[in-house]
Amino acid sequence: MAADEKSMIIIGAGFAGLAAGIYGRLNGYRTEIYEMHNLPGGLCTSWKRKGYTFDACIHWLVGSSPESSMNSIWQETGIAPGREFVYAGEYCRAEGADGRAIIFHADTDTLEKNLLETAPQDKEPIMDFIRGIRMCSAFDFPSENEPLLTRIRKQIGTFFTFMKYGNEFRKWTKITGEEFASRFSDPLLRQVFREIWIPEFSMVFLFFTFAYLSKRNAGYPIGGSMPMSEALERRYRELGGVIHYNKRVARILTNDGRATGIRLVDGTEYSAGRVISAADGHATLFDMLDGKFLDAGIREQYDTWPVFHSLLFISLGVNRKFDDMPLSVSGLSFPLKEPVIIADRMRDRLPVHIYNQDPTLAPEGKTVVTIMLESDYFYWKKLAEDRSLYVQKKEESASLIIKLLEQRFPGIADQVEVTDVATPLTFERFTGNWKGSFEGWLITPKNSYTIMKPMSQTVPGLKNFYMCGQWVEPGGGLPTSIMSARRLIKMICREDGTKFKAV
Ligand SMILES: Cc1cc2nc3c(=O)[nH]c(=O)nc-3n(C[C@H](O)[C@H](O)[C@H](O)COP(=O)(O)OP(=O)(O)OC[C@H]3O[C@@H](n4cnc5c(N)ncnc54)[C@H](O)[C@@H]3O)c2cc1C
Structure with a gap:
């Protein structure tokens, strides 16, 4: 590949890497992905054993509803067409030693009724929980693929929703699941609220999960993870994208403050006008770039932000x-x-x-x-x-x-x-994720500002180098991985003075 400004090397064929490839191709870039594994998908994967398919990832896909503005990213990247979704009535249930079962229904009204019947003495925190879900359900973010009038209507709606709930929203970003759980007097509810997701997680994440479930916008795709990863890979190849499997990148090559290419573990080198890493953040910054392009903010993230547990x-x-x-x-x-x-x-x-x-x-x-x-x-x-x-x-x-x-x-x-x-080592071996983390950074009160202000996708002192995927998107997940790739290619189009195209 000629290493001009229209050429891109992408490291990693997980959701983010493949999406960067798709949007790159849609915008006229020549893209080559280097993936260390022999399969697409990264963490979004499954494997077959004696007639069974074991799935490591998908529980719910946010944006599954065709009415949702997020659905357009699944259309653009080839995942939604022809896919069947199942909408379970329950998010989860927790059984107690006393024979009770606390059921977390997907439907908000049913959830409210059931929780109040189960623990009337905890009406106050239960109603705070339900109000939080309804607050997050009220957000209907616009997508740029929607007709102009719909977009304007949604933008105005989102503005007024923020006006109405802004303070409330900010308050809940600062409260963790663990802190909220301590408000329950029922011991089973207290334990369950602590464990329903991850204790350190900001409550807003939990509200959004239930808001999406209630709006039937977070379905389970029949067939599970691997067919989605294959669909993404297919879309990328149909657009003329190239993937090299079994190619592990050891180094990102730089010269005079510019990224110029990559070196694989076998020593071979490839050049391109731009390099995008959609691989693990720690390995990218501290190994492939040798820790040379860090500032205090990045160091602090890697020193103090908690990651999803292994x-x-x-x-x-x-x-x-x-x-x-x-x-x-x-x-x-x-x-x-x-x-x-x-x-x-x-x-x-x-x-x-x-x-x-x-x-x-x-x-x-x-x-x-x-x-x-x-x-x-x-x-x-x-x-x-x-x-x-x-x-x-x-x-x-x-x-x-x-x-x-x-x-x-x-x-x-x-x-x-x-x-x-x-084990955590299996996750590390197959995807390279730091400490075997299954979804990157947790959203905690400390970094909850990233919900409104995305992390930087470039590093200080290095031109023509970019990052996308779960290590620049706290909270992780498939939609955010794709959206970070989309946002990145849009930014690159802006740098080149061209209009971003998604179809
Ligand atoms: C158990 C589990 C449940 C989950 N449930 C959900 C869910 O229900 N809904 C949801 O939306 N998300 C879920 N997720 C999270 C989701 O799978 C991830 O957030 C998402 O897949 C991350 O995509 P990514 O492309 O950013 O990173 P990754 O998937 O980690 O992709 C990185 C890619 O880079 C490659 N790579 C790494 N290092 C190198 C190198 N040196 N050279 C070449 N290639 C390299 C890796 O092999 C990998 O293919 C779940 C994850 C797990 C594990």
């Missing part, structure tokens, strides 16, 4: 139908008869996700079940110094979990046909 992720292929279980976005959790140490910590509840919303993932009459547990990266890193100990701990953890599942689903141990265990 996971012990157990997938099971089970010869059983779960017709009695309601469809759910993220499953149920149940109390263990007594606390048990699984891998690095003591657990008193077990979360279980039953994929009965998607029969395509398992043979007829059978079901995929996953258990996703927070687990420390450094614990597994240390164990892996002795390969046999690491493998032993993986096997031990899976056997223990299957045994514990018997407490809630008697007979399941004999029905498990396939077991697959992914």
